[in-house]
Each structure stands twice: as C-alpha cells, then as structure tokens.
Amino acid sequence: MPEEIIPGLLHWTAPHPNIGFDVSSHFVIGSRTLIDPLLPDGGIELGAEPERIVLSTRHHRRSIEEFDCPIFCHESGLHEFEKGPAVQGFAWGDQLAPDVKALEVDAISPDETGLLIDAGGGALLLADAAMHYVDEVHFVPDQYMVDEGDDPEPVKLAIREALSKLLDLEFDALLFAHGSPIPTGGKEALRRFVEQPPETPQPPQ
Numbered sequence: 001m002p003e004e005i006i007p008g009l010l011h012w013t014a015p016h017p018n019i020g021f022d023v024s025s026h027f028v029i030g031s032r033t034l035i036d037p038l039l040p041d042g043g044i045e046l047g048a049e050p051e052r053i054v055l056s057t058r059h060h061r062r063s064i065e066e067f068d069c070p071i072f073c074h075e076s077g078l079h080e081f082e083k084g085p086a087v088q089g090f091a092w093g094d095q096l097a098p099d100v101k102a103l104e105v106d107a108i109s110p111d112e113t114g115l116l117i118d119a120g121g122g123a124l125l126l127a128d129a130a131m132h133y134v135d136e137v138h139f140v141p142d143q144y145m146v147d148e149g150d151d152p153e154p155v156k157l158a159i160r161e162a163l164s165k166l167l168d169l170e171f172d173a174l175l176f177a178h179g180s181p182i183p184t185g186g187k188e189a190l191r192r193f194v195e196q197p198p199e200t201p202q203p204p205q
Contacts, residue, residue, distance in 0.1 A: 001044070001045070002027060002044055002045070002046065004029075005173070005181050005183045006119055006120030006121070006123060006172075006173050006183050006184075007119060007120045008028065008029045008030050008099075008119035008120060009026060009027070009028055009029065009117065009119040009120065009123060009173070009175075010026065010027040010029065010046065011024060011025070011026050011175070011181050012024070012025055012040065012044060013025070013040075014038045014039065014040035014041075015040075016038065016062075021133075023036075023038055023062075023177060023178055024036070024175070024176055024177055024178065024179065024180075024181065025037045025038050025062070026117075026125065026175060027046050027050070028097065028099055028100055028117055028119060029047070029048070029119075030098070030099045030118075030119065031051065031052075031097035031098055031099050031100060032046075032048050032049065032050050032051040032052075033050065033051065033052050033053075033054055033096070033097045033099070033100050034046075034050040034052070034053045034054070034067065034069075035053075035054050035055075035056065035100075035115060035125060035177075036054075036055060036056055036060040036062060036127075036177045037050075037053060037062055037063050037064065037066075037067065038062040038063050039062075039063040039066055049069070050067055050069050051069055051070075051097075052069055052070045052071070052072060052096070052097060053067060053069060053070070053071045053072065054072050054073075054096050054097075054100060054102075054115065055071070055072065055073040055074075055077075055087075055113075056112075056113050056114070056115055056125060056126070056127030056128075056177055057073075057074075057077065057109060057111055057112050057113065057127040057128055057177075058073050058074070058077030058078075058079075058080035058081070058109075058111050059080075059109075059128065060127065060177055061080070061081075064085065065085050070088060071085060071086070071087045071088065072087065072088050072089070072090050072096055073087050073088075073089065073090070073111065074089065074090060074091070074092070074102070074110075074111035074112075074113050075089030075090060075091060075111075076110040076111045077109075077110070077111030090102050092104035092106075092113065096115075098118075099117060099118035099119060100115055100116070100117055100118075101115070101116045102114075102115060103115065103116055103124075103166060103169075104162070104165075105126070105127070105129050105159075105162045105163070105166075106162065107129055107155065107158040107159040107161070107162040107163075108128050108129050108140070108145060108155060108158075108159060109128065112127050112128060112129055112162075113127060114126055114127070114129075114163075114166055116169055116171065117171075117175075119173075120172065120173060120183075121171070121172035121173065121184070122169075122170045122171035122172055122173070123171055123172070123173035123174070123175055123186070124166060124169065124171040124173070124174055124175065124186065124187075124190070125175040125176070125177070126163075126174070126175070126176055126177065127177050128140055128144075128177065128178065129159045129162065129163060130159070130163065130176065130190075130193060131176055131178040131179040132174075132176045132178075132179030132180050132181075132182065133178070133179045133180070136189070136192065136193065137174070137182075137189050137190060137192070137193035138193070139152075139156055139159070140178070160193075160194050163190060163193070163194050164194045166190070167187065167190065167191055167194065171186060171187055172184050172185070172186055172187060173186045174186025174187070174189055174190055
C-alpha cells in the first residue's frame with residue numbers, strides 16, 4: 001500500500017519485471033500527479049484519480065498505459081513513444097503541475113530529469129542518476145550506465161556535476177525512482193554523494 005512519507009506525497013514499491021528488484025513510484029496528492037508509476041499485484045489505492053503522469057526519464061514507462069490521463073516526458077525522450085502511447089514533451093524549467101517542476105540533469109541520458117516537488121519541506125526526485133538501495137546514495141551499477149567496454153568514470157563525473165547544481169534548491173526529502181526515499185536530511189545525503197561518492201554496489205539479488 002502507498003505510504004505518505006512526507007505530507008502530501010505517497011510512495012510505494014513494486015518489483016520491476018525486467019530488472020528483477022523493487023523500484024519506486026510516487027503520487028503528489030495536491031496536484032494528483034503520478035511519477036514513474038509501476039502497479040503492484042492487486043493495484044493501489046491513491047484516494048483520487050491521477051490528473052497526469054510525469055516520467056523522470058523515458059525508460060520509466062512502467063504501467064503508464066494502465067491510467068487514463070495525460071503523460072509527460074522530456075522532449076528529448078519522445079522517440080521512445082513513436083509507437084504509442086501518446087506522450088507530451090516538456091522542457092527543463094517547465095512547471096508540470098502547480099507543485100512539480102522539471103529540472104535539468106542530462107548526465108546519464110539526455111532526457112534525465114530531476115523533479116522538484118512542493119510537498120512537506122520540499123522534495124527532489126532523481127531518475128537514474130543515483131540510487132538508494134544501501135545506506136548511502138550510490139551510482140547505478142556500471143553495466144546499466146554505459147555500454148560494455150565503455151568507461152563509466154566520465155559519466156559519473158557528469159552526474160556529480162549535474163547534481164551539485166541542484167543543491168542550491170529548497171528541499172529536505174530526496175526521492176528515487178530506484179531505491180528507498182530519504183524523507184528528511186535528503187539534501188545532506190545528496191551533498192555527501194556529490195562530494196565523495198561511494199563505490200558502486202551491485203544491484204540487489
């Protein structure tokens with residue numbers, strides 16, 4: 001069942017059928033905005049019908065076709081949906097809902113988007129640039145970051161530089177499409193990751 005991890009924001013997890021471990025989805029109660037939704041077995045109860053779906057990256061199409069509402073993805077990722085479903089593009093800086101704003105990350109993929117959410121003390125959601133399956137924020141495993149044989153270190157540097165620019169924003173919670181949310185102290189957790197990222201762990205088995 002969804003849990004209200006900060007006032008106005010629901011979170012739940014479900015096992016991803018392709019990668020084999022749990023991923024996170026979120027629902028912003030105020031604007032009724034679904035973010036990267038993956039339905040668990042038996043569905044979920046949100047308390048209200050979603051008004052829109054926002055994807056933090058084109059790769060997170062998950063269960064979007066199970067909902068009857070507009071779907072939004074960064075404009076550079078729209079090629080993913082040429083065969084459907086209908087998805088509308090947005091640009092970084094766009095206010096996608098009164099309480100959801102799109103932010104530039106563009107490090108691990110061109111459409112990688114951060115989402116600044118006006119709920120509780122503020123929340124920042126990350127797509128694939130970072131995960132939180134262990135104690136500290138960490139990188140996605142190398143095999144998911146670059147093609148075989150490519151060097152992941154330049155991508156990691158670009159991620160750190162991109163995320164460091166978000167530390168001036170007002171937020172306390174740090175949310176992830178992959179991993180557990182950090183309801184409070186998220187900005188400092190992100191700062192630690194940016195300044196001294198740990199070794200990349202392997203995905204959970």
